[in-house]
Amino acid sequence: MTATGRRGLAIIGGGKIGEALLSGLIRRGGADGILVVERSPERAAQLTERYGVPAVELADAAARARVLLLAVKPQDIDTLLGLVAGHVDDGHLVVSVAAGVPTKRIEAALPAGVPVVRVMPNTPALVDEGMSVLSAGAHAGEQDLDEAEALLAAVGQVRRVPEAQQDAVTALSGSGPAYFFYLVEAMVDAGILLGLPRALAADLIVQTALGAAVMMRDTGEHPVQLREAVTSPGGTTIAAIRELERHGVRAALIAAIEAAHSRSVELGVDKA
The missing domain is CATH 1.10.3730.10 (ProC C-terminal domain-like)
Structure with a gap:
């Protein structure tokens, strides 16, 4: 599938923050166009039953979705990036909610030119009262930030900061x-x-x-x-x-x- 054929969102990682974002997005706009990638079959089945979204393999998600939201623990991000790298191109938008992981580290693992937006959300997204803070990577433009902001606005307030402030944001509102x-x-x-x-x-x-x-x-x-x-x-x-x-x-x-x-x-x- 070409980049122009992609639409919607794939949430990669069905843990607490991934589910918080998933549930809020569905409450606001329904499940259409949302995919989930989860390595645990039991958890994947649980999310599909609970929210009515398809659980798919990573390659399928990258082929179908324009926005890939990486919602894994920071300790798992390098493993995930190694798996994702072969399936993304500059027609994707990669949005990472992995705490503490800078965009340059993500960009270095992906093909050249892939836009990356770093986000620090928090768990009140579960009740649509989240606080999400965005920072653009080297290849992310205003349109990419707008797209990421619209995504996160479904579950609360959104702010933009220079990436140098993200560790402070993580300590203050993330935790x-x-x-x-x-x-x-x-x-x-x-x-x-x-x-x-x-x-x-x-x-x-x-x-x-x-x-x-x-x-x-x-x-x-x-x-x-x-x-x-x-x-x-x-x-x-x-x-x-x-x-x-x-x-x-x-x-x-x-x-x-x-x-x-x-x-x-x-x-x-x-x-x-």
Whole structure:
């Protein structure tokens, strides 16, 4: 099949982020034109049954789809690129969501001129509230970025950054949901310690987190202003804030995000 005969999207890798993108895209636009490539037959069958999309071999996907979305773990990217290289040309658009893997590493493994767009999504794409950040490789033009952005916009917000900022993006928003889940877990445990049933504590914290996020998004106020509006002199909130500062929670969060950034840089180094 020639490049002009290709259409649609092939998601290569049916793990958590691949499924998050698949489910969101289908919710927005249906399954037409979407293919899945998954090395586990059991997982492939599961995705086909759940979403009604064909699971095909890699060569078939490359022959039929213009956009190839590489949704594998960074540790598996080199193996996948070795398999993909013989089936792609400059009529494809390769979109990679492998954390930490730079476009130049992908381009070096593919035929010359193949456009590559690097994306850092996150798992809230499962509920159409993802944050995806795009960067163009050496051969990707504005039209390629537009195409990738339209794809990711189906599952949330999209931003574009120079690729040099992608490791910071990975540390902040790519891994970011886990930080919030960790904090919510601790707050629910605190509610249980104070005598609340687990289900009630979870309901209180989840709705509080949702409300706080919407306030930050919709009011445009700085988080400090919003926090100060809750913090009365001599009240309960300032007592809690004092303990958070005393235990170095702010410093710990900054250090954690720096560690995630360092790991993203490490993952991007070609070990071959």
